[in-house]
Amino acid sequence: LGGSISRAIQQMSNATIIDEKVLNDCLNEITRALLQSDVQFKLVRDMQTNIKKIVNLDDLAAGHNKRKIIQQAIFNELCKMLDPGKPSFTPKKGKTSVVMFVGLQGSGKTTTCTKYAYYHQKKGWKPALVCADTFRAGAFDQLKQNATKAKIPFYGSYMESDPVKIAVEGVERFKKENCDLIIVDTSGRHKQEAALFEEMRQVSEATKPDLVLFVMDSSIGQAAFDQAQAFKQSVAVGAVIVTKMDGHAKGGGALSAVAATKSPVIFIGTGEHMDEFEVFDVKPFVSRLLGMGDWSGFMDKIHEVVPMDQQPELLQKLSEGNFTLRIMYEQFQNILKMGPIGQVFSMLPGFSAELMPKGREKESQAKIKRYMTMMDSMTNEELDSSNPKLMNESRIMRIARGSGRQVREVMEMLEEYKRLAKIWSKMKGLKIPKKGEMSAL
Numbered sequence: 001l002g003g004s005i006s007r008a009i010q011q012m013s014n015a016t017i018i019d020e021k022v023l024n025d026c027l028n029e030i031t032r033a034l035l036q037s038d039v040q041f042k043l044v045r046d047m048q049t050n051i052k053k054i055v056n057l058d059d060l061a062a063g064h065n066k067r068k069i070i071q072q073a074i075f076n077e078l079c080k081m082l083d084p085g086k087p088s089f090t091p092k093k094g095k096t097s098v099v100m101f102v103g104l105q106g107s108g109k110t111t112t113c114t115k116y117a118y119y120h121q122k123k124g125w126k127p128a129l130v131c132a133d134t135f136r137a138g139a140f141d142q143l144k145q146n147a148t149k150a151k152i153p154f155y156g157s158y159m160e161s162d163p164v165k166i167a168v169e170g171v172e173r174f175k176k177e178n179c180d181l182i183i184v185d186t187s188g189r190h191k192q193e194a195a196l197f198e199e200m201r202q203v204s205e206a207t208k209p210d211l212v213l214f215v216m217d218s219s220i221g222q223a224a225f226d227q228a229q230a231f232k233q234s235v236a237v238g239a240v241i242v243t244k245m246d247g248h249a250k251g252g253g254a255l256s257a258v259a260a261t262k263s264p265v266i267f268i269g270t271g272e273h274m275d276e277f278e279v280f281d282v283k284p285f286v287s288r289l290l291g292m293g294d295w296s297g298f299m300d301k302i303h304e305v306v307p308m309d310q311q312p313e314l315l316q317k318l319s320e321g322n323f324t325l326r327i328m329y330e331q332f333q334n335i336l337k338m339g340p341i342g343q344v345f346s347m348l349p350g351f352s353a354e355l356m357p358k359g360r361e362k363e364s365q366a367k368i369k370r371y372m373t374m375m376d377s378m379t380n381e382e383l384d385s386s387n388p389k390l391m392n393e394s395r396i397m398r399i400a401r402g403s404g405r406q407v408r409e410v411m412e413m414l415e416e417y418k419r420l421a422k423i424w425s426k427m428k429g430l431k432i433p434k435k436g437e438m439s440a441l
């Protein structure tokens with residue numbers, strides 16, 4: 001009896017140690033990912049401490065998918081870190097608000113000012129732009145060009161060198177013209193320096209903005225915290241916009257900016273064009289930060305739907321950004337094999353709502369089979385290419401003839417492919433689990 005008790009105790013303590021080890025391994029892995037995504041070291045450490053307090057080792061011992069429990073806890077914790085607890089000032093349509101943009105030179109202020117104005121204009125607002133950057137030559141021309149393109153009224157001067165004077169004049173004018181969103185673009189410097197912050201303070205005092213927006217380049221790395229804090233100390237930053245999220249940066253600096261300014265991120269910039277601008281959404285952002293793609297649970301879904309032996313290859317291709325027609329074909333095969341089709345479908349990102357409306361599973365299944373017949377008439381080159389331009393008119397006609405389908409149907413199939421490719425391309429740059437880690441995930 002004594003032997004079995006001690007054995008049981010030993011087993012119990014072993015179990016705890018194992019769960020603690022799983023927790024630590026998992027945390028270390030995610031710590032690495034977060035540091036690579038430029039999350040500030042101190043924030044990562046705080047998060048680790050919190051997670052250890054939150055995750056209950058007993059739950060881990062009882063639960064089957066330990067990693068899932070831990071991942072979920074980390075996910076929630078990061079979401080919490082991006083929420084400063086109070087919303088930022090939100091301008092109201094039809095009421096005059098002054099919004100001042102601040103940030104270092106090159107962070108994307110001028111571009112983002114126009115995007116912000118354009119975004120609101122499309123919703124029926126009357127925005128206006130004021131160029132209070134007299135520091136950089138060409139600043140006014142840039143704003144003028146942007147504003148003209150978007151048909152947004154603007155104000156600035158080639159002669160006047162006092163940014164405060166221009167800012168005040170511009171705001172006054174547009175108040176008189178009943179604009180409801182008066183946006184003041186300011187100058188930046190290459191470095192954080194006293195003169196810049198003094199200028200920001202003066203412009204802010206003179207124009208009394210309802211909201212000061214701090215614009216931050218997502219690729220500045222670990223510098224984010226200090227930069228955001230420096231701006232917060234001179235002007236009352238109330239919200240953050242993170243730019244250049246289309247690049248390589250995963251944007252961990254956003255966490256720093258929130259921590260340093262105690263303000264929320266409200267938009268992100270995803271390109272140089274006017275409409276490459278998105279409302280910031282915490283969950284997809286955190287998924288991306290954790291290398292989980294742009295939505296939570298992407299990996300889980302792949303693991304559930306895609307057969308084990310196909311997973312490494314698929315993930316490798318997706319991480320390279322190659323969602324080819326052949327991959328689509330193979331995923332169709334997987335889906336048809338698995339049934340009941342409704343359940344399986346909704347598991348793979350992008351394969352749900354559009355491709356398979358609820359309650360119309362039979363039709364969806366027929367559609368997939370039709371698509372696959374058409375793809376059977378494609379050449380290897382066509383199936384393995386990720387160049388959408390390859391599919392020219394003569395190829396489309398050949399495929400239609402070969403499969404006994406209409407050109408229109410082939411085009412519809414290719415449209416579907418493009419839609420999925422766009423969604424799945426977000427897996428680009430994904431960290432691929434090493435052999436052996438796969439089943440543990």
Ligand code: GDP
Nearest residue numbers: 105106107108109110111243244269270271272
């Ligand atoms: P400012 O000095 O802060 O006013 O920055 P600008 O607005 O002049 O932007 C600096 C550069 O960054 C320009 O070449 C912009 O086109 C580019 N830029 C701004 N926002 C984005 C973005 O979200 N994505 C990309 N790829 N480029 C951006």
Ligand code: MG
Nearest residue numbers: 109110133139
């Ligand atoms: Mg500028």
